[in-house]
Amino acid sequence: MRYVQEHCTLIYKEEIAKGVFSFTLKAPQIASKTQCGQFVNVLCDPFQLRRPISIGGFDAQAGILRLVFEVRGKGTEWMATLEEGQALDLLGPLGHGFPLLDSGKKAVMIGGGIGTPPLLPLCRHYGRNATVISGFRSASAVILKEDAEAFGARTIVCTDDGSTGFHGFTTQALEEELKNGTYDVVYTCGPKIMMKKVAELAKAHNIRCFVSMEERMACGVGACLGCACKTKTEDGGTAMTRVCMNGPVFEASEVDFE
Amino acid sequence: MTDMKVSIAGVEMKNPIITASGAFGYGMEYNEMYPIEKLGGISCKGTTLHERQGNPGPRIAETPAGMLNSVGLQNPGSEAFVNTYLPWLRQRDITVIANIAGHSLDEYREVARRVSDANVDLVELNISCPNVKEGGMSFGTSCESVETVVSEVRKVCNRPLIVKLTPNVTDIGAIAQAAEAAGADAVSLINTITGMRIDIRTRRPILKNNIGGLSGPAVFPVAVRMVREVYKKVNIPIIGMGGVSTWEDAAEMMMAGAAAIQVGAALFRDPYAPIKIIEGLEAFASEQGLSSVTELTGSVQEW
Numbered sequence: 001m002r003y004v005q006e007h008c009t010l011i012y013k014e015e016i017a018k019g020v021f022s023f024t025l026k027a028p029q030i031a032s033k034t035q036c037g038q039f040v041n042v043l044c045d046p047f048q049l050r051r052p053i054s055i056g057g058f059d060a061q062a063g064i065l066r067l068v069f070e071v072r073g074k075g076t077e078w079m080a081t082l083e084e085g086q087a088l089d090l091l092g093p094l095g096h097g098f099p100l101l102d103s104g105k106k107a108v109m110i111g112g113g114i115g116t117p118p119l120l121p122l123c124r125h126y127g128r129n130a131t132v133i134s135g136f137r138s139a140s141a142v143i144l145k146e147d148a149e150a151f152g153a154r155t156i157v158c159t160d161d162g163s164t165g166f167h168g169f170t171t172q173a174l175e176e177e178l179k180n181g182t183y184d185v186v187y188t189c190g191p192k193i194m195m196k197k198v199a200e201l202a203k204a205h206n207i208r209c210f211v212s213m214e215e216r217m218a219c220g221v222g223a224c225l226g227c228a229c230k231t232k233t234e235d236g237g238t239a240m241t242r243v244c245m246n247g248p249v250f251e252a253s254e255v256d257f258e
Numbered sequence: 259m260t261d262m263k264v265s266i267a268g269v270e271m272k273n274p275i276i277t278a279s280g281a282f283g284y285g286m287e288y289n290e291m292y293p294i295e296k297l298g299g300i301s302c303k304g305t306t307l308h309e310r311q312g313n314p315g316p317r318i319a320e321t322p323a324g325m326l327n328s329v330g331l332q333n334p335g336s337e338a339f340v341n342t343y344l345p346w347l348r349q350r351d352i353t354v355i356a357n358i359a360g361h362s363l364d365e366y367r368e369v370a371r372r373v374s375d376a377n378v379d380l381v382e383l384n385i386s387c388p389n390v391k392e393g394g395m396s397f398g399t400s401c402e403s404v405e406t407v408v409s410e411v412r413k414v415c416n417r418p419l420i421v422k423l424t425p426n427v428t429d430i431g432a433i434a435q436a437a438e439a440a441g442a443d444a445v446s447l448i449n450t451i452t453g454m455r456i457d458i459r460t461r462r463p464i465l466k467n468n469i470g471g472l473s474g475p476a477v478f479p480v481a482v483r484m485v486r487e488v489y490k491k492v493n494i495p496i497i498g499m500g501g502v503s504t505w506e507d508a509a510e511m512m513m514a515g516a517a518a519i520q521v522g523a524a525l526f527r528d529p530y531a532p533i534k535i536i537e538g539l540e541a542f543a544s545e546q547g548l549s550s551v552t553e554l555t556g557s558v559q560e561w
Contacts, residue, residue, distance in 0.1 A: 001290050005529060048474045049320045049526060075320075091529065216318040216464075218325065218526045221290070223283035225303075225332045226318040240311045240332055245287070 003094055003221065004029045007087045008065065017143050019071040020114065021080050022056070023088075028063030030092045036121040037097025037212060037249045040067070041220035043089035044075040050091060051075040052217045052244070054189070056117030056144075057124075058093075065090075068117035068143065094220050095248045098187055098210050100125055105184035108133065108177060110170050110198050112190020116144050118212055122187055123151040131156065131181070133173045135190070139164035171197040178205045188212070192257060199252035209252035215243040222246075230256040260543035261550045262536070264298070264518050266495050267418035267443035269379050271298035271353045271518065274551060275508065275536045278499050278522030279304050279357035279382065279422075280329065284343040285350075291529055296536065299353035301446075301520060302343065304384050306359050307369045309335035319455045319464040324474025324501070325523055326453050328467035331359055331387055336369050340376040348377055355420065359384040366397075366407055367414050374416040381417045383408065383442075386424030386449035387471075395449075398424040401436035412441035420497060423447040423488075425477075430484050431491035438492045445488060446497035446520065448481045474523040477501045482514045489515025489556055503531060505538025512554040 012024035030040065034055055041050035057066030071080050082088065100122075101107070107126045109119040111134040123130045130153035136142050138161045145155050156173050157165030166173050171194060177183075178201060186202040188195050189212035202209035218226035222245030231241040231254045238256050241247070262273040276299040277285070284302050285294040294300065312332025319326040334342070339356070347354050356373040358381060360366035366383070374381050385398035385407055397407045408421055421437040423430060425448035434445050450471025455464045463469070481500025488496055498516025502508050503524040511519055524531040543551045 003290060005291065043527060047320060048323060048325050048523065049318070216316040218318050218327070218523075219281070219287070219529075220526075221287040221529070223287040224281055224327070224526070225283075225312065225329045226327055228312065228315055228317065228329075228332065230314065238311075240314075 002033065003092055005089065005091050006030050008090050009087050010082055010084050013082070013084050016068070017141050020143055021069055021071070023067045025065045025067065025088060025090070026063060027065040027090060030090060031058045031063050031065050032060045034058040034060070034065070034093040035097040036100060036125060037118050038093035038095050039118075039248060040065070040090040040092030041094060041217070042079065044078045046078060047075050049075070049218055050220060051079070052214070052220060054118035054212070055093060056120050058121065070114040091220055095244055096246065098122055098212070098249050101185050103127060103129065105129060106182065107131070107185045107187060108174065108183045110174055110186070110188040110190065110194070111135070112170060112194045113141070115190030115212070118189050119187060120144055120147055123148045123153040126153070128152040130154070131177065133158065133170045133177065135159070135170035135194070137161065170194060171201065174198060174201055183207055186210070196257035199255070199257070202252060210249050211252045211255055212248045213243050213250060213255065214248065217244055220244045230258070232256050260540060260548045262540055262543070264552055266420070266497065266518055267380065269353060269418055273298040273536050273540075274512070274518040275532050275539070276301055276353075276355065276497065276518055276520045277525065277532055278520035279384065281522035281525050284347060285352070286346065288525070288529060292533055295351045296533055297352055298518065299355055299379070300347065301355040301357050301382055302339065302347075303333050304331050304357045304359045304387065305333050305336050305339045305369060305373060306331060307336050307365045307372075309333065309338070314466045316464060316466055317470070319470065321453065321455060321472060321474070321476060324472055324476035325526070326455060326465060326470035326472055327450070328465045328470035330467065336372045340372060344376055344378065353379045355380045355382050357382040357384050357422070359387055363407060363410055366411050370411045371414040374414070378417055380420055381415050382420040382422050382446060383411055384422050384449070386422050395424050395426060398433065399427050401432055404433055404436040405440040408437050408440035408442055418443040420444040420446050422449055424449045425451050425480060425484055425500070431487045434488040434492050438494050442494060444495045444497060445492065446499060447488060448477065448484050448500040451477055451480065473501065475501045475503055478507060482511055485511055485516050486514040486558070502535070503527070505535045505542060508535050508539050509542055509554060513556070513558040515556045517552065517555050
């Protein structure tokens with residue numbers, strides 16, 4: 001079985017920025033199958049639809065899963081009320097994650113806000129060869145900088161208001177980074193408009209780029225076709241492709257961002 | 259021990275629980291979690307003559323106790339259904355229902371001919387999809403057009419024919435009678451109820467298609483009432499669906515008149531929902547001392 005339904009006890013909960021929560025869960029079955037960039041579909045008990053949440057960390061040996069999410073709507077609001085010791089019903093690990101190069105290769109990752117968590121497992125893989133460019137509204141919204149650095153990654157934080165780090169967009173910081181350094185691969189997760197620009201920059205520098213897409217989702221396993229996004233086909237046309245199963249990670253050149 | 263077998267238009271199923279079209283694909287994804295052979299049957303994703311890409315996203319919106327979808331019949335087409343997905347299903351001991359849709363009478367006829375020539379057990383005629391611009395539900399909302407499409411499809415369909423009805427009509431009993439008169443072997447109901455949600459910040463509908471079909475527990479009482487209404491009007495078997503999430507729901511819908519049950523949106527909360535429904539229904543039927551689960555059908559005693 002590639003994915004399972006598992007009742008996972010919340011063992012550590014922390015609000016790492018206003019409205020942004022980090023959950024560490026006991027999830028031995030899911031953790032043992034997880035790869036970088038996959039997600040879980042979380043049952044939010046009062047609601048019909050599960051919420052897809054990216055996996056921000058996993059340890060197969062310890063049987064531990066980390067989810068970092070932002071309270072955006074009623075489902076995540078409900079999730080945030082959970083206390084340590086209570087259990088979450090997770091379906092996962094789901095989807096195709098980030099393809100990994102040899103860990104000696106140099107990777108640059110661009111995360112927009114709550115798109116940053118799925119990049120963290122990549123930092124563990126690439127270690128000192130990882131550079132993370134992450135963008136936030138302001139200093140108080142910055143998350144996971146120290147976590148990435150703990151894996152040896154270099155971090156470049158960007159803020160909209162300049163209250164910390166680089167005052168500007170992640171894509172501006174990436175442009176500078178690509179001018180000065182040589183990278184073998186680009187990974188990105190965040191707002192579509194940001195990922196579109198990241199994909200253009202990667203293409204201009206002839207670097208492979210992988211994007212993690214998001215869409216409103218129902219089944220999470222590929223059956224219902226609810227989460228399809230527009231992708232390009234080999235013959236120059238477009239197709240509607242399942243984010244949950246064929247993604248969430250796509251080769252940037254496959255995605256139609258229009 | 260209660261006999262869980264049911265028979266729809268002469269086709270025997272090992273139990274009355276069928277996964278609903280569109281919610282379960284062709285069973286491959288859920289077969290990762292449990293053997294789909296435990297199910298009575300599977301109603302496959304709606305198949306059109308040629309591949310369809312469906313509607314742009316977002317296609318999903320949550321609602322109180324339910325959801326809207328506007329997938330728009332995305333499917334790989336009848337040839338891929340027959341050559342790729344059907345052979346995989348036929349290796350499994352499960353009743354296979356091909357669900358077919360079209361945008362014209364010609365397309366309905368052609369897709370019915372192709373899938374019923376293949377090795378399916380039953381054909382479910384979808385004249386109730388709310389998410390396509392042409393055809394779909396427009397065939398299912400008047401008695402005249404229902405009679406036309408059902409009788410035309412009946413002529414070319416070599417398998418028992420189920421007609422799937424839309425609830426978006428004034429008198430579903432009359433529509434069901436029209437389907438029966440035109441040669442339907444069974445009816446299934448309800449398809450989704452059309453609905454809409456708006457994001458009040460952007461003042462845009464959440465669905466790119468603007469409207470979609472409502473399913474989930476929210477529609478269950480409507481479905482029970484409609485199954486009951488149809489049960490009083492026709493003599494062919496009814497496959498009941500619409501918000502069935504628990505074995506209690508399944509028992510209730512059977513008492514209203516359903517001979518079998520389809521489960522759709524409940525899968526998204528709990529992938530094991532159909533399995534739990536089968537187990538719960540069997541335990542209930544035994545506890546009630548029934549020799550056959552079919553004794554539940556239509557057994558409500560109205561006031």
